[in-house]
Amino acid sequence: MRTSENHDETGASAAGPGSGLLVPPAWLVRTLRPQPTPVPKAAALRAAVGMGLPVAVGAAVGQSADGALVAMGALGAVLGDTADAYRLRVFNIAVPQLFAAAGLALGEQVHGHGWAAVAALTGLALVAGMMSTIGAVSSAAGLNVLLMAVIGAGLPFPPPWWRGPGLILLGAGLILAMALLAWPARSGVPERAAVAQAYQETANLLDAAGGADWSEARARLTRALDHAYDLLLSRRALAPGRSRGMSRLIALLNAVTPLVETAPAVHAAGGHLGAQLAAEVRRIAAAVANRTPLPPPAADGASATASAGPVERAAAAAVLHAHEVLAGAYEDPAAAPVPHPAPLLVRMRERTREVLLSADSWHYGLRLALCLGLAQTLVSIVAVPRSYWVPLTVTFVLKPDFGSVFSRAVLRALGTVVGLVLAAAVLETVPRGGWEAPVVAVLAAALPVVSRRSYGLQTVVITPLILILSDLLSHQGVHLLVPRLLDSLLGCAIVLVAGYALWPESWHSRVGARLADAVDDVARYLECAFTGGGADASFASSPPGAGPPAGPSSRAKLRRRLYRDLAGLRTEFQRALGEPPPMGARAAAWWPLLVAVERVIDAGTAAAVQTAQGAQPPQPAEVAAVAADLRALATAIRGGGADIAPLREVTEGGALAAVRREVAAARSALAGPGGDPEG
Incomplete structure (x- = not known):
């Protein structure tokens, strides 16, 4: 397959071999580059007040540990406050923090219990990992329940057992209340x-x-x-x-x-x-x-x-x-047509069944459980001060919807180093007794700003935040810093070995498989647009090639599905480019074919619009031939480009002539120089 000449997409280095410049590899540059996003001023203000105020009040009344726990709850809510709609904000903040409180309560029960803690956290990691594949809210809930369970198992909390979870919910409630202030207006x-x-x-x-x-x-x-x-x-x-x-x-x-x-x-x-x-x-x-x-x-x-x-x-x-x-x-x-979704309990039951039967959810859950179990076993065998930081690092890095595991491990390590330097300056120079509150407020205000730009920048900010709050609980000062650095590097190493290098899919791009599914959907779209027929029910969840649905509404839904396919492909493509060689190079080789498939979709949509406005429709034989060529292309993509069937013979100048030209170009992109991109 031909490699891309688009430097923005493939990250080709601008410096040549004879330039004499030490140029970092393209995948590392792409990993470190922050994304431009608007500054969320309101979220920054909520974070500053929601985390800085509890620390200040706790210091004023002589309960610094309680203030730190409230701020920890606010921290989780700040990270989850990403929705625009107010009803969704309630859901996105409240549900994950309820799970966080439950996780902390569970962690407190196994604190100091050695192998019982290992077994409990490993089992919880399996459940949390499987939950994370359901959707955004479930992913946040799975992350929070595991993070707080790890903290509860690693840090001693004052009795009674419900005190810590209650303070966590209080901090989350403070952020939620501020987020909903403007709802009536x-x-x-x-x-x-x-x-x-x-x-x-x-x-x-x-x-x-x-x-x-x-x-x-x-x-x-x-x-x-x-x-x-x-x-x-x-x-x-x-x-x-x-x-x-x-x-x-x-x-x-x-x-x-x-x-x-x-x-x-x-x-x-x-x-x-x-x-x-x-x-x-x-x-x-x-x-x-x-x-x-x-x-x-x-x-x-x-x-x-x-x-x-x-x-x-x-x-x-x-x-x-x-x-x-x-x-x-x-x-x-x-x-106006208004959809009527199934009752909430019905949808929850269906999603739970899908997760239990999904190979992907078991796959990720087992990978997370393996890495967390190894981390917890290690800190149970080896005397590691404040050992919760190792499994905490594993949980943060091995997150399914935050991009490349390898890139996150690299960014976590680099961000922790910078964050520890910042934390050292704060813990060494800022006196105790409430002076931490302004520092916490400033760091908290920066958190929602940098979180949307780069995971590495988020780590730089969140590391000193958690260390300052941990110091309010343990009062260890700068003695925390070196152990935290070693723990973070150890957690990243566990993820890179047990969660990345040992899994076969880490060395193969998923771009090709998703591209083949998109090509199959293009064939279904053309059949739907020009011949109709088939059933209209549940086509969105049916496998590629399952037969065309009928009707204009189905055509519109299929086109939306195609555009979602393309968006997912581009996301997967960019994620794969952030991997080190050979993964990134293999992903880049798919770029010409991805562009060619986009052009096929555009040509097919244009032909459908023109036909709907009175242009000469294609003959059924032409539609069938083009659909068959597309399915042959999808099969060849899944097989690595080998044994692609020849194009079907069609009368020249048909209504789908432009589509056929783009299909031929896509086949050429697959069969061009370079061969199998996964080879």
Whole structure:
């Protein structure tokens, strides 16, 4: 397979072999590079108050240990305060911290019990690891229950047993209360902003039509759509009663689909309609964000589409539909389709069953249990002061949804070194008796800012925070620092050996398997768009190649699934690029084929839009041939590029000619120089 020449994606070094410069490897540069994100000012203020205030009050009343425990609870809530919608904030903060309190109570019961603690924490790691594969909230809950159990088993807590968990919940409740202060005045604002952002990113995609920034614009649009749908449907699941506001917003979000489907057709046509269409979509985005009326498009422009081509007619119809929904969205919510999720207990039972039967959940749970069991066994055999830091490091590093395990271990080690230097300065120079509170407040304010940018920067901040709070419990001062550094390096070593090097998948990229699934879904999309047939039920969870669903709604859902496939592929691709050789190089080799598959999806969507607007539809034989070629490509990807079947013979100049050209290009990318990317 051809390697990529895109330096931004593959991280090719700019310095040549004769430059005389010592250039770090591309995977390390990519690992250390922080991501640009907006500064969450409100979250920073909540963190500063929620952690600094308990430390100050505890010092003032002579209960520094209690103040530290409240601040620890606030720390967990700060890390979990990532949702925009207020109902989701309650869920995202409260549920993980309830698990954290339960974990601390369990850890206290096994403190000082040697092998009983090893067995209890290893079993809990298996459960927490399996929980982490369910979703974001379950992942945070699994992390918190294990972290606090490790701390409870490693540190002595004052009696009674419920005191520590109660103080943890008090700190989390303080952050939650501050996060919900604006709820009465801003209810529904985050959801409406997410819908408006989906329109805005659609306009950006139309602006990029015909240009080199198309792929990146589509990736941003996919993230915006995923965020908006997740936000609205999650709120709908938490508030099952009919809501006029949510019905309106769901109708507006659904109305963006025709515009999104039109964009590839505009791109294929060279983008000559892009700027004009993007300006109109931005007017709609502003109207959605500000809840203001918007005049419809000019009548002469609408009538002119009667003699226009398929792309122009599709664009006009999509804009008109959005205007019609916008005009009626705030007056006739009965017309807006509102999903009705299954009852919460039913969904919990289904998800639990899926986790218990999932090989991936058992796989991750066993890996986490193995690493934590080794760490806890080691500190039980070897006299390690404050031994909880070793399994604590293992838990932080071996997190499934935070990217590459190898990169996290490297960043954890580097971040701990820098964080310990900072902690040494604080513990050596800041006097006791309440003077720690301002330092805790400053570090806490920085935590939500850096957490969204880099795991390494998060480690730099969280290391001195935890050490200062631990010092309030143990009063060991700077004597904590060297043991903490050794413990962190030991925990990273356990993860790198037992959680990374010994697992076969660590040396093979998952990009190829996910790419093959996406190609199978492209075949299903084309069959759905041009021939229909088949059943429409549960297609989203059916395996690739299971037969095409029918109907326009199914086509739209399949297209959304394709865009999610692409977003997941890009995420997996970037994660794999952060791995050391040979993993990163193998992942980079998939880039040309990933781009080629994106072009196949665009060509297929453009053909479907043009056919819906009166263009000559493809013959069933042509659709079947293209779908068969795509499935053969998927099979070849799974097999490493060997024995790919020849292209089917189709009459030249068919309606899917552009799609066939892109399929041929994708096959060439797979069979080009370099061979099997996993070889």
